[in-house]
Amino acid sequence: MTPTDTSDPSYFHKVVDCQWACPAHTPVPEYIRRIAAGDYDGAYLINWKSNVFPGILGRTCDRPCEPACRRGRVEEEPVAICRLKRVAADYKNGVAALMPRAPDQRNGKRVACIGAGPASLTVARDLSPLGYEVVVFDGDARAGGMMRSQIPKFRLPDSVIDEEVGYVMQTGVDFRGGRRVDSMRALLAEGYDAVFVGAGAPRGRDLDLPGRKEAAANIHIGIDWLSSVSFGHTTSIGKRVLVLGGGNTAMDCCRSSRRLGGSDVTVVVRSGFEEMKASPWEKEDAMHEGIPILNFHVPKEFLHENGRLVGMVFEKVRADHDEKGRRTLVSTGEPDVTLDCDDVLIAVGQENAFPWIEPDAGIAFDRWGLPVLDKTSFQSTLPNVFFGGDAAFGPKNIIWAVAHGHEAAISIDSYCQGVDVTKRPPPMTSLISQKMGIHEWAYDNAIAPDLRFKVPTLANEIALKDIRTEVELGFDPKLAFAEAQRCLNCDAQTVFSTPLCIECDACVDICPTDCITFTANGEESDLRQRLTAPSIHPDQAIYVSDTLKTGRIMAKDEDVCLHCGMCAERCPTGAWDMQKFYLEMSHAGQACRSRA
Amino acid sequence: MTYLAKPKFHHPALETNDLGFTHRDYEGAISTLCAGCGHDSISSAIMRACFELSLPPHRIAKLSGIGCSSKTPTYFLGQSHGFNSVHGRMPSVLTGANLANRDLIYLGVSGDGDSASIGFGQFAHAIRRAVNMTYIVENNGVYGLTKGQFSATSDKGSKSKKGVANPDSPIDLATIALQLGATFVARSFSGDKDQLVPLIKAALEHQGSAFIDCISPCIAFNNHDGSTKSFDYVRAHNAALNALDFLAGRAPITADYAEGTAQPVTLHDGSTIRLRKLAGDYDIHDRVAAIGHIHRLAEAGEIATGLIYLDEDAADMHQRLGTVTTPLNALQGADLVPGAAALEKINAGLR
Numbered sequence: 048m049t050p051t052d053t054s055d056p057s058y059f060h061k062v063v064d065c066q067w068a069c070p071a072h073t074p075v076p077e078y079i080r081r082i083a084a085g086d087y088d089g090a091y092l093i094n095w096k097s098n099v100f101p102g103i104l105g106r107t108c109d110r111p112c113e114p115a116c117r118r119g120r121v122e123e124e125p126v127a128i129c130r131l132k133r134v135a136a137d138y139k140n141g142v143a144a145l146m147p148r149a150p151d152q153r154n155g156k157r158v159a160c161i162g163a164g165p166a167s168l169t170v171a172r173d174l175s176p177l178g179y180e181v182v183v184f185d186g187d188a189r190a191g192g193m194m195r196s197q198i199p200k201f202r203l204p205d206s207v208i209d210e211e212v213g214y215v216m217q218t219g220v221d222f223r224g225g226r227r228v229d230s231m232r233a234l235l236a237e238g239y240d241a242v243f244v245g246a247g248a249p250r251g252r253d254l255d256l257p258g259r260k261e262a263a264a265n266i267h268i269g270i271d272w273l274s275s276v277s278f279g280h281t282t283s284i285g286k287r288v289l290v291l292g293g294g295n296t297a298m299d300c301c302r303s304s305r306r307l308g309g310s311d312v313t314v315v316v317r318s319g320f321e322e323m324k325a326s327p328w329e330k331e332d333a334m335h336e337g338i339p340i341l342n343f344h345v346p347k348e349f350l351h352e353n354g355r356l357v358g359m360v361f362e363k364v365r366a367d368h369d370e371k372g373r374r375t376l377v378s379t380g381e382p383d384v385t386l387d388c389d390d391v392l393i394a395v396g397q398e399n400a401f402p403w404i405e406p407d408a409g410i411a412f413d414r415w416g417l418p419v420l421d422k423t424s425f426q427s428t429l430p431n432v433f434f435g436g437d438a439a440f441g442p443k444n445i446i447w448a449v450a451h452g453h454e455a456a457i458s459i460d461s462y463c464q465g466v467d468v469t470k471r472p473p474p475m476t477s478l479i480s481q482k483m484g485i486h487e488w489a490y491d492n493a494i495a496p497d498l499r500f501k502v503p504t505l506a507n508e509i510a511l512k513d514i515r516t517e518v519e520l521g522f523d524p525k526l527a528f529a530e531a532q533r534c535l536n537c538d539a540q541t542v543f544s545t546p547l548c549i550e551c552d553a554c555v556d557i558c559p560t561d562c563i564t565f566t567a568n569g570e571e572s573d574l575r576q577r578l579t580a581p582s583i584h585p586d587q588a589i590y591v592s593d594t595l596k597t598g599r600i601m602a603k604d605e606d607v608c609l610h611c612g613m614c615a616e617r618c619p620t621g622a623w624d625m626q627k628f629y630l631e632m633s634h635a636g637q638a639c640r641s642r643a
Numbered sequence: 644m645t646y647l648a649k650p651k652f653h654h655p656a657l658e659t660n661d662l663g664f665t666h667r668d669y670e671g672a673i674s675t676l677c678a679g680c681g682h683d684s685i686s687s688a689i690m691r692a693c694f695e696l697s698l699p700p701h702r703i704a705k706l707s708g709i710g711c712s713s714k715t716p717t718y719f720l721g722q723s724h725g726f727n728s729v730h731g732r733m734p735s736v737l738t739g740a741n742l743a744n745r746d747l748i749y750l751g752v753s754g755d756g757d758s759a760s761i762g763f764g765q766f767a768h769a770i771r772r773a774v775n776m777t778y779i780v781e782n783n784g785v786y787g788l789t790k791g792q793f794s795a796t797s798d799k800g801s802k803s804k805k806g807v808a809n810p811d812s813p814i815d816l817a818t819i820a821l822q823l824g825a826t827f828v829a830r831s832f833s834g835d836k837d838q839l840v841p842l843i844k845a846a847l848e849h850q851g852s853a854f855i856d857c858i859s860p861c862i863a864f865n866n867h868d869g870s871t872k873s874f875d876y877v878r879a880h881n882a883a884l885n886a887l888d889f890l891a892g893r894a895p896i897t898a899d900y901a902e903g904t905a906q907p908v909t910l911h912d913g914s915t916i917r918l919r920k921l922a923g924d925y926d927i928h929d930r931v932a933a934i935g936h937i938h939r940l941a942e943a944g945e946i947a948t949g950l951i952y953l954d955e956d957a958a959d960m961h962q963r964l965g966t967v968t969t970p971l972n973a974l975q976g977a978d979l980v981p982g983a984a985a986l987e988k989i990n991a992g993l994r
Contacts, residue, residue: 121652486646494650549874551679551862552834556687559650559667561657580654597878611650619679619862 048571048591050600053542056476059628061588062605063537065128068115070450072474072632073097075112075128076538080490082131083531085524088142090135095142097632098449099169099215100194102207105133106519107198109295109326109444117535120584121560121607124499126533127522134527136207147176149219154178156463159239161228164192165445166245166436168215169452173635174459175218182239183220186227190216193247193437194445196274197296199303200515231404231432241431241459244401244418245452248437252396254291258349262356262391266349269300269394276303276514285389287311289359291346292394293323298330300392301338306514313386314340315359317376319366332518336507344384345376349391358387397442417441424458424468425451433458453634460635472633481539481625482615488625490539492612495532539610539625543601545593547622554614554623555579560607563614568600578604648673661697669694671721675714681833681859682712682781686719688836689750689779692843693720695889704740704747708733708762711788712754712781712859731762734769734778738960741774744970745961748847749776756786759795759814766816770823770852775959777846777853780816781833783861784872791864802869815941817951818934820854826957827853828933830948832877833860841889842950845916848889851957858946871944882940884922884949890915910955918950927953 053059061067065075074093081090094101108129116125156179160167163185171181189195191208216222228234234242251268253259259266265285269292275281288309290301293316304312314333316323320342323330334340344361351357361384364376399416409429411419418427418434425433435451437443458468481489503520504510510518522530555563561580568574574589575582582589587606594600615623649670657665669690674683693703700722707713709730716725724747728736737751751769758766758780769778784797793801796816797809817830827849831839839857846853858877860866866873871880906918908927918927926932933952940947967974 120655493647494652496651549679549866550834551681551860551874552684552687552836553679556683557649559652560654562654581656583656596875607652607654609650609652611647613647613649616647617678617683619677 048568048574048589048600048602050545050593051588051590053590056474056630058588059476059478059538059540060474060630062540062608063628063630064115064117065112065126065537066630068111069097070111070447071098071453072450072630073112074538074629074631076534076536077629078135079126079128079131079531079534080536082134083491083528083534087135087138088140088145091139091142092145094132094135095214096634098446099172099452100165100211100445100449101132102136102211103194103203104445105129105131105136106203106207107194108132108446111446117537117607118533121609122498127499127502127530130502130519130522131527131531134522134524137521138524138527143214146214147218149217150176150178152178153180156180156240157182157238158241158243158459158463159184159234159237160243160245161234162192162244162246162436162438163187163190163212163222163224164245164247164436164448165194166438166448166452166455167192167243168212169449170243170245170435170456170459171220172215172218173453173456175220177460177636179460179463181220183222184226184228185222185224188224190222190224192245193270196277197270197299199273199299200277201302201306201510201513201518202299204515204517229403231408231410235408235432239431240463241433243455243459244432244434244438245436245448246401246438248397248399248442250398250400251393252398254346254393254395256346256348258351258356261354262349262351264354265356265389266391266393269296269392270397272392273299273303276307281307283308285309287388288313288390288392289386289388290314290392290394292316292396293318293325293340294394294396295325295329296397297392297394298325298333300394301333302336303514304390304392305336305338305511309390312338314338315344315346315361315386316340316342317345317364319343336511343376343379347383350385356388356391358385359391360385397437399438399441401438415441421469423454423471425455426458426462426468431462453632456635457633474633475631477629478540478542478626479629481612481627486616488539488612490536490625490627491532492536492539492610492625494535494609494611495529497529497533499533500526500530536610537608538628539612540628541590541603541608541610541614542624542626543590543592543603544622544624545595545601547620548592548595548601549620549622550595550597550599551619553617553619557613557617559611559613560609562604562606562608564602564604565595565599566602567598568594574602578602580604582606660694662699664694664697666690666694668722669700669720671719672717674718676711676718677787677863679862680711681783681861682715683718684833684836685779685781685839685857685859686715688833688839688843690719691836691840692847695840696844696847698748698847702746702748703750704737705750705752706733706737706740707752708754708757710754710757711783711861712752713757715781716750716752731757731760731765733757734762734765734774737776738769738772738774741776741960742966743972745775745966745968746970749774750847751776751778753778753780755780755782755784755794755796755816759816763795763814767819767823770820770825770854773824773826773852773957773960773963775850775852775961777843777849777855779843779846779855779857781859782816782856782872783859783865784870785861785865787861787864791861798871801871802867804864804867806869808869815937817854817856817947818937820856821930821934821952824852825854825952826851826954828952829854829950830856830858830946832858832881832948834874834878835881835948838883838886838948841887841916844889845887845910845914845950848910848912848914849953849957851954851959877946880945882922882945882947884920884925884936884947884951885927886919886921887950888917888919890917908953908955916950921949927951
């Protein structure tokens with residue numbers, strides 16, 4: 048293998064698995080260390096810069112970082128990254144004064160954002176402080192989009208949304224609530240320099256089954272029902288509720304039902320329990336509230352009597368896999384199952400819908416109804432129109448919407464300044480030695496042996512009484528410290544210097560996870576066979592040195608490195624050093640333009 | 644060195660041996676030696692050898708004297724018996740322990756000061772008596788604990804860290820062990836585990852006194868230009884006599900070497916050492932020629948490493964003394980006191 052090029056920012060970035068997995072590339076280990084140090088403001092600001100909504104995401108994020116967490120590869124469970132983010136938001140003290148305000152002078156460029164969800168608000172936050180006049184339109188009276196309308200209040204209180212949306216607004220954003228944009232052509236005619244579409248995926252899928260029309264009064268589309276609950280229009284539901292669907296929306300529907308009078312709530316999914324789209328922790332939370340999940344039940348028919356829904360019929364199926372591994376659901380041949388119910392909530396997916404964009408507006412759509420976009424700039428076929436969030440590539444989640452927003456803001460800024468939008472600014476990185484003494488580092492390299500700590504929650508008796516009572520209490524500072532100590536500091540990189548190495552083997556001998564090998568060079572597939580400990584994750588990089596004095600190379604499997612610094616402490620010549628890699632994504636702005 | 648204990652987390656796919664242990668189960672306390680010390684590599688090689696042989700840690704006794712090397716038993720085999728003796732007196736304590744309980748596996752760990760100076764006589768007699776043990780000298784040619792004076796194994800002309808040449812003749816423990824009748828003699832280098840681990844395994848399996856002189860560079864006081872025990876010097880002057888693969892049990896010998904280059908040697912327990920010759924027709928069974936060969940190489944400034952001598956049919960101290968197979972410490976009163984009738988018989992025989 049050729050020696051690893053550590054000057055490529057993506058090499059060490061990939062070693063920080065959580066940050067690499069985060070769509071917005073939040074510097075996770077850095078903010079976790081701040082939390083451990085009690086610097087909640089600092090931790091919050093690192094988050095705020097990267098992901099705009101730390102308090103909201105700390106309660107609701109889909110957490111792509113956690114399955115990636117290295118701790119999960121050396122122990123049972125990853126660090127509770129998401130809930131630590133909430134800790135920063137809960138215990139911060141003085142960030143309001145540090146938030147950007149509206150600039151004194153505008154730059155004369157006007158940007159319209161359609162929809163006031165996470166994608167649009169990110170665009171607004173990135174552009175408004177730069178002097179852009181950003182106008183955000185939304186059909187609802189208050190900004191927040193699906194964060195406000197579809198996430199139940201017992202998971203995400205309004206106060207958290209108000210605060211963080213407020214930080215965006217105080218950068219001088221012109222929010223026009225209650226104004227649904229119903230014609231793209233009309234909006235374009237208003238002469239904006241750029242338009243950002245962050246209107247989400249607003250249409251919930253329906254199930255066209257026998258009895259659907261007749262029993263319509265008690266059959267609800269999940270996302271519409273959730274927003275109706277959020278805005279207080281719906282305050283009750285029948286005692287027996289069936290929720291169809293296995294995603295996170297279904298989990299919100301069933302848990303909301305439990306709080307609105309549903310005493311007998313059941314989730315019914317077509318697929319197996321394991322294949323459900325809902326995050327494992329959301330399934331756990333639902334089951335904890337006494338909601339059973341029936342799998343392998345395909346809905347067949349709504350049963351109704353005198354125009355009133357009385358139950359549903361399901362066919363029992365099993366999953367068969369053909370030789371290509373494709374799954375089909377086939378009937379088990381058992382008799383159909385009838386479940387009695389008073390209400391049904393359908394949460395079987397969302398779709399994009401742009402009825403307000405005229406076909407001749409110049410914006411092309413593909414055959415799935417999604418806009419045709421440049422994959423990195425999010426520019427549509429109409430050069431001054433950009434898309435982001437669920438509106439761009441279909442339903443995802445908040446953190447993806449934020450990441451899209453940042454990228455779109457860069458594109459809009461470039462576009463308005465006459466710069467090529469395909470030129471993307473590189474991230475800012477730094478690599479700084481953490482050595483403070485012979486065996487002293489600027490980070491806490493002692494590994495805490497603790498298992499993941501549970502987030503305290505309200506007891507069900509209290510939590511289920513009121514839909515606006517937040518069920519999770521969050522970590523207290525003591526628990527937060529303990530959980531933060533579980534972080535392995537993967538950004539403290541093991542940096543190897545070939546000319547300093549005397550090949551004494553001290554690092555190989557001390558490494559607790561047998562990451563390091565000194566051996567003859569070879570092709571990657573061959574080298575992976577000859578490591579001290581087997582390489583079990585080929586997607587994890589091998590760090591390869593230049594040729595050493597004996598003709599061998601140093602090969603380090605990054606996979607399960609604990610970043611404990613033992614190799615560097617044992618190294619007599621300083622050939623190993625622990626260096627903190629900090630990567631910050633570029634956001635729109637002058638500094639970013641000058642780097643591109 | 645490090646102040647922190649080694650984290651308990653280990654690689655999720657660590658192999659286990661016949662006893663279900665991973666190599667990490669053979670660890671001891673964290674080493675307090677200097678960073679990069681060759682001794683730590685030897686500790687690691689010992690752990691690896693014991694792991695690969697599936698030795699039960701509680702059946703091993705590790706004994707040492709005084710010095711950097713003699714501290715190391717604390718850093719490996721934390722579940723084994725251990726005795727840190729008076730300076731240079733490890734061989735007699737080991738001999739006594741072996742006499743009392745012949746069932747344990749004895750590992751003596753010593754240094755050039757402990758074995759070639761203060762304990763030279765002890766070393767000689769333990770080897771001479773064919774005590775069944777593995778005796779490893781972690782040889783760095785310097786008194787590290789007292790900051791770098793020449794030891795008895797420093798080569799004549801080798802320079803100290805300050806640049807002063809050693810005026811005295813060195814003691815070569817490997818040839819002395821040969822002269823004293825050791826039945827397994829090897830020399831290795833802490834920086835070459837591929838050679839060292841199979842040698843330690845073979846030595847542990849050997850029934851008799853097995854001696855390994857292991858050159859172990861002292862990073863702090865003897866790893867500079869002009870030293871003959873530095874990493875660079877040893878790597879540049881390492882004249883390996885052979886390379887060996889240790890095959891535990893009666894594994895079939897698959898010939899993947901050119902004919903005549905691989906020599907299988909079967910040990911007492913049926914294990915096999917497969918020896919790949921690297922130095923012409925060097926014969927590991929010729930004690931006298933071995934002594935000459937090592938001396939000739941040393942004259943040329945080369946260090947002979949590998950398996951130097953092996954007598955696989957050796958008899959150990961217990962066989963020579965004709966002791967009972969039951970360890971002496973396990974003999975009960977009934978075994979030791981035959982009774983009045985037996986005494987009468989003996990007395991009658993003497994009349």
